[in-house]
Amino acid sequence: MNFPTPSNWRTWEPNPIVVKELRQAVRSWAITGMLMVFLALLFITVVLSLLGQSINVSPNQALGRDIFMWFLGGVSVVGFILIPSYVGGRLMAERLDGNVDMLYITTLSPARIIRGKLLCGTCLVLLFFSVCAPFMVFTNLLRGIDLPTVFVLLAIAFLLSLLCLQAAIFLSCLPASKGLKIFVGLPASGFMVSLVGMMVGLSVTFTREGIGSRLASSGFWWPMIGSLFLGLLLFGFMHLAAIALVSPPSANRALPLRSYTTGAWLLTLIVASIWSASIAHIGPVGAWATIATGVLIAGLLVSVSEGDDVSARIRRTIPISINKRALAFFFYSGSAGGLAWTVLLAVATTLVASLMFDGNLFDALSIRWSGRTMHGSFVSEMAEVVNVQVTLFLYALAYCLYGLFIHRRFQPHRPAIFAGLCSVALPALWAIVPNLVLFFLNQLSWDALQERQLGNIFNVAFLKDRSFTLDHQMCALVMVAFGLLLNAEWFLAQRRAFVPLVPEAAAIPPTTATPPPLP
Structure with a gap:
């Protein structure tokens, strides 16, 4: 949305791309079905873990940590793979020769189109994270994990989801045929899958060491700040590149x-x-x-x-x-x-x-x-x-x-x-x-x-x-x-x-x- 100022009062309305995409996402069975399946998997994971703990002779002192890693893996799959694929697939379909009404016959600027797609994907990511966050916080009551670790890992997963979302939008804007885009997207999909494994491995390291005791040390913050800095640079480059790719050839792209x-x-x-x-x-x-x-x-x-x-x-x-x-x-x-x-x-x-x-x-x-x-x-x-x-x-x-x-x-x-x-x-x-x-x-x-x-x-x-x-x-x-x-x-x-x-x-x-x- 545009920030309201007296000089641009005519643009106070929300981004039309966000409204269109969210309305179609609500009407689509893909997002609704994905959300229902995700909720069911979260519930089944908790129930099976608690039932297994109740019939186990020796109590598991790290039950909360084990359940949390399952939850984090699930939300990483959704945020790193499924939602970027959904948003990127829709944008790629709109870029085909038969569907040029929005991107080529519109008064919206290319920057507004890309921002609208990005905001729509961000809303979907927030939806799934808000669904999973209560389950993740609940694992703190089952021992083996502390709340700072939960919140830090959730923040890292959310930022990586935004980076994957922007990468999917950038790849969908490439001036290539559908087959070539799929060919280019295969290595990108493999990289996103590897990010899920990296996220799970990071959660194992953080949950074993504990983050609460390291929040006051520079050894924790300097690598985090450096990674965030590089991620922001990459995010900004892909965002500007996507805007340039959907801009007309006559523009100074x-x-x-x-x-x-x-x-x-x-x-x-x-x-x-x-x-x-x-x-x-x-x-x-x-x-x-x-x-x-x-x-x-x-x-x-x-x-x-x-x-x-x-x-x-x-x-x-x-x-x-x-x-x-x-x-x-x-x-x-x-x-x-x-x-x-x-x-x-x-x-x-x-x-x-x-x-x-x-x-x-x-x-x-x-x-x-x-x-x-x-x-x-x-x-x-x-x-x-x-x-x-x-x-x-x-x-x-x-x-x-x-x-x-x-x-x-x-x-x-x-x-x-x-x-x-x-x-x-x-x-x-x-x-x-x-x-x-x-x-x-x-x-x-x-x-x-x-x-x-x-x-x-x-x-x-x-x-x-x-x-x-x-x-x-x-x-x-x-x-x-x-x-x-x-x-x-x-x-x-x-x-x-x-x-x-x-x-x-x-x-x-x-x-x-x-x-x-x-x-």
Whole structure:
């Protein structure tokens, strides 16, 4: 719902998507049947556990804990799998070609549509949690578990349910066919199932150790705050990505995502640096550099799949100032700006990691923060990891440039996503075809896979001799230089075309002479 203010009194009504979805959920037998079955399972679990305890000779001192873990597993299945599948399935059905009335013929903004879907799923999650919460609190009376543990685990399960719900909405908005969405959703479903197992394992750990005695310790809160921070960043990214995917192609869809990613990149760098300096360990910064490189490689694929055309709607928002326009070029929609933005962030990531690992910056921060320094051998190992990450990014950039050239030169009539598909197919072919030839020549072995195969991006991770990483890096640089040469004219043309839309002057109607007065 919108917050009521005098300036937007016309939008005080609830989100129409929430009203529509909840009304259909109430009328649907899927939600009603799921709720009735869930209640029956909770009741049967309690009754059978109490009956088993009554006929057992030795009393179970942890009966409440055992029943609670059954309840938590059930509510995790509903919150992590069933409700996200229901909300995501309905959104996927509305995105099909035959059901375009809501998403394409509506005055609602894309952000309101996604927020409505998310709020509807949140209401359903709250419904099932409110049904299960009394049963869970009741387990405190059966020994083996305390109320702080119950409430903390319920809060964790609820937050993970919201994250799974947003992930399902994001996957349902992908511009792909129904079969491809199902194919992509299978690994996501497996991950959600693994989250249920992780939640049950976490409950076993917490119920055995007890949370009430750890609530006042920093050893409990710092990992919780860090996990919540990463979860919020991921949630925000998927939310903005879902809004961008349902937005029309003429909209500036990349601006919110690139701005958010840049801010998240800077914020996570600050957090990782403080964390590393406080514990005198370079691991958090190394993890940050690895994750940032992976995200930027994915950003390359997304950038080349955006397309070249800058709509009039985007050109109306391009700044007139030259300096502001140069900055906006990196954040506005377009393949050229996306590639430039990704490369700049990758260069910044490499410079920061090099200063941390090879320079004395980390030692200075660590001594100033904790009075300790890091052992040099571990820092050198992390520097080698950075070299591998740089090589992987250069290979990915080269293949994206080649895919972009193939799309522009040979298949310009195909959609822009064809460039991204070529960028994925080229390294796959380069990795498969030579090894396939070795297989037919009966020379394929594990040693052959670990030998130097220049141009093979996957070979970088399996090198037996890490001294070959420099050879791969030089090869990747040559490939990038050749790709830049192929696309230099296109990039300059895109940069010149990034100008604001100048409205045409209205035509002045010709003046007519005043007719003479009537006699």
